[in-house]
Amino acid sequence: MEEKSLFDRLSKRLETLEKLPKLDENKSIPKVLEEKGVSRRDFMKWATAITAMLALPGNFSPLVAKAAELSDRLPIIWLHMAECTGCSESLLRTDAPTIDSLIFDYISLEYHETLMASAGWQAEHNLEHAIERHKGNYILMVEGGIPSGQNDFYLTVGGKGHTGEHTAQIACESAKAIFAIGTCSSFGGVQAAIPNPTGAVALSKITNKPVINVPGCPPSEKNIVGTLLHFILYGTLPALDAYNRPKWAYGLRIHDLCERRGHFDAGEFVEEFGDEGAKKGYCLYKVGCKGPYTFNNCGKNRFNQHTSWPIQAGHGCIGCSEPDFWDTMGPFEEPVADRLYNTVFGGLGADATADKIGVGLLAVTGIGIAAHAAISKFKHPKDEE
Ligand code: FSX
Ligand code: SF4
Ligand code: F3S
Numbered sequence: 001m002e003e004k005s006l007f008d009r010l011s012k013r014l015e016t017l018e019k020l021p022k023l024d025e026n027k028s029i030p031k032v033l034e035e036k037g038v039s040r041r042d043f044m045k046w047a048t049a050i051t052a053m054l055a056l057p058g059n060f061s062p063l064v065a066k067a068a069e070l071s072d073r074l075p076i077i078w079l080h081m082a083e084c085t086g087c088s089e090s091l092l093r094t095d096a097p098t099i100d101s102l103i104f105d106y107i108s109l110e111y112h113e114t115l116m117a118s119a120g121w122q123a124e125h126n127l128e129h130a131i132e133r134h135k136g137n138y139i140l141m142v143e144g145g146i147p148s149g150q151n152d153f154y155l156t157v158g159g160k161g162h163t164g165e166h167t168a169q170i171a172c173e174s175a176k177a178i179f180a181i182g183t184c185s186s187f188g189g190v191q192a193a194i195p196n197p198t199g200a201v202a203l204s205k206i207t208n209k210p211v212i213n214v215p216g217c218p219p220s221e222k223n224i225v226g227t228l229l230h231f232i233l234y235g236t237l238p239a240l241d242a243y244n245r246p247k248w249a250y251g252l253r254i255h256d257l258c259e260r261r262g263h264f265d266a267g268e269f270v271e272e273f274g275d276e277g278a279k280k281g282y283c284l285y286k287v288g289c290k291g292p293y294t295f296n297n298c299g300k301n302r303f304n305q306h307t308s309w310p311i312q313a314g315h316g317c318i319g320c321s322e323p324d325f326w327d328t329m330g331p332f333e334e335p336v337a338d339r340l341y342n343t344v345f346g347g348l349g350a351d352a353t354a355d356k357i358g359v360g361l362l363a364v365t366g367i368g369i370a371a372h373a374a375i376s377k378f379k380h381p382k383d384e385e
Contacts, residue, residue, distance in 0.1 A: 003057055010233050014066050017232065023072040023107060030069055032106045038099060043068075046099045053226055053301070054233075055248045067232040068103055074232060075134040077111045077127070077171055078181075081144030081164045082155055082191045082200050087182035088143060090218040090303065091225075098305055100225040124158055127167070131174055139231065140175035141224075142168055142203050145184040145191045151199030165206055172207040177231050179212045180204065181224060183320055186213035186243075193326035204244065210237060213244045215296075217320035222301040223249045243323060245295065254291035254317045257299035260284065273333075278314060288333040289316025296321040 022028065033043055047065035051058060078088075092101050111130040116123065130138070147154035148165050155164035172178055180186040180203040191200040204211040214227050227246055230238050238246040255261065263269070264283035271277060271286060283289070294317050302309040310317055319329035329336075 007060065007063070010060070010063050013233065013235050014063065014070060017070045017073045020073040023075070027072075027106070028069070029072060029103055029106060032102060033099065036097065036102055038102070043099060050222075050226060050229060053222060053248065053297075054230055063233065064229060067229050068099075071103055071228065071232055072107045074107075074176075075130065075138040076107060076141060076228075077130055077134075077138050077175070078113070078141045078143065079111075079127075079164075079168060079171055080113045081142060081146050081168060081185065081203075082198060083144030083182065083184040083189065085143070086218040087216075087224070091221045098221065100221045104221075104225060104228075121158065124162075127171075131171060135174045137176050138174070139228065140171050140178045141181050142171075142178070142185045143181045145188045145198075145200035146203060146206050147191075147198040148201045148206055149199055151197075154198035168203060169206055172203075172209055175209070177212070177237075178203070178207070178209055179214055179227055181214050182219055183215040183217040183322075183325070186215040186245075187323040189217065190326055192324075211244060212237060212240065212246060214249070215243075215245060215321040216298075217325075219321070220298060220301045220303055223297070241295065245321075249297050250295040250321065252295065252297065254294045254296055254298060254311070257297060258291055258311055259299060260311060273314070284311060284314075284316040286335055287316055288318075288331065288335060290319035290322075290325075290329045290332075290336065291317040293329070293336070294319045294322050294325075 030043075044061065044065060047068065048058065048061045050068075051061040051064045054064070056064070080088075091104055097105065111127055113123065116126065144164075146152075146165050146168055147163075152163040152165040156162055157164065157167065183189045184191065184200070185203045187202050188196070188200050191198055192202075202211075202213075204213070212227060214223055216223065223246075226249060227238070230246065230248070238248060241247055241250055243250075255264070258264075260281060260283045263281070264285060268280075268282040269277060269286040270282045270284050273287060285292070289311065291311065298309045298317070299311065302312070316333070318332045319325040322329065
């Protein structure tokens with residue numbers, strides 16, 4: 001779409017949103033930020049960074065700022081299924097809250113099992129009430145895999161029949177948009193690992209409605225908030241890859257954005273943890289890095305207020321944003337050798353394109369790698385933009 005007409009379209013959408021009632025008449029996001037000591041300048045700097053992350057032109061940053069300010073116009077219901085709550089924790093439990101977490105803390109109050117004060121029947125009632133009150137208008141965010149079918153009793157809330165699967169299905173039915181937050185909700189995650197005793201499945205398996213997957217164990221706060229802001233701005237689904245992940249976040253591999261990539265290309269590898277190569281920041285492929293097979297933007301966004309990320313900390317990527325990574329990416333500290341993954345490029349064994357320089361050197365060192373160079377050219381029929 002032409003830049004000008006996209007700008008006009010997004011502006012119109014924000015004007016419409018602005019007319020909707022606020023979550024809390026006495027509060028607003030600018031007020032919340034001000035109370036927490038976030039200056040307008042810092043907020044605009046943040047909006048500029050988010051604009052770049054969403055692959056929008058720089059002059060769209062006032063629109064992104066506006067979208068953040070209007071994020072309390074869309075009610076959010078956040079459900080917990082089978083998981084560790086790491087996704088919520090990664091977003092909300094920082095000692096010095098980021099702008100992302102402040103916005104999220106403020107808007108997610110409609111229903112969030114970790115944050116709300118109520119428990120038991122009161123909580124159940126709150127959920128029913130929130131669904132009823134915002135029918136067709138709320139954003140549903142679900143964290144965790146769903147024990148399903150014959151095994152749905154592994155996740156029951158409030159007695160027989162009140163299974164997590166049932167609750168998630170009901171919540172999906174009346175949602176305006178559905179986001180699966182984290183690898184568990186996106187693909188089943190750790191509880192779906194072989195032998196998957198609880199029959200856990202991805203959220204997308206228990207609803208016919210489209211689900212946007214935001215995987216990562218946990219995903220970065222930026223990818224969670226970015227997905228929300230994208231929806232506020234556009235009101236439509238983002239361009240998605242074959243695993244329904246937003247392409248702005250999961251369009252490139254860890255390997256493509258990695259600060260150690262120069263060492264991979266030069267054939268400089270850590271041979272074992274703690275060796276000279278490790279001290280020099282060499283490539284972690286030989287000690288198990290799965291960056292060449294993993295689609296995510298961790299190298300750009302990092303974690304803990306942009307402090308660090310796995311590879312910067314000296315451990316390889318374990319592939320946490322890929323389907324079935326618990327089963328397919330292990331052992332985590334060994335290279336994959338000649339095994340092939342089911343990637344966005346198609347079925348097992350379909351990934352024939354190799355990174356020319358790196359693969360040549362790896363062949364010399366006796367390690368096989370089936371990685372993909374033409375990643376940014378990847379297209380899928382599910383793309384909507
Ligand atoms: Fe899963 Fe999120 Fe991993 Fe944990 O809930 S993606 S186990 S970080 O917390 O779902
Ligand atoms: Fe970075 Fe891992 Fe690729 Fe090495 S193999 S360049 S550490 S992503
Ligand atoms: Fe996960 Fe790899 Fe990023 S392990 S956090 S996708 S670097």
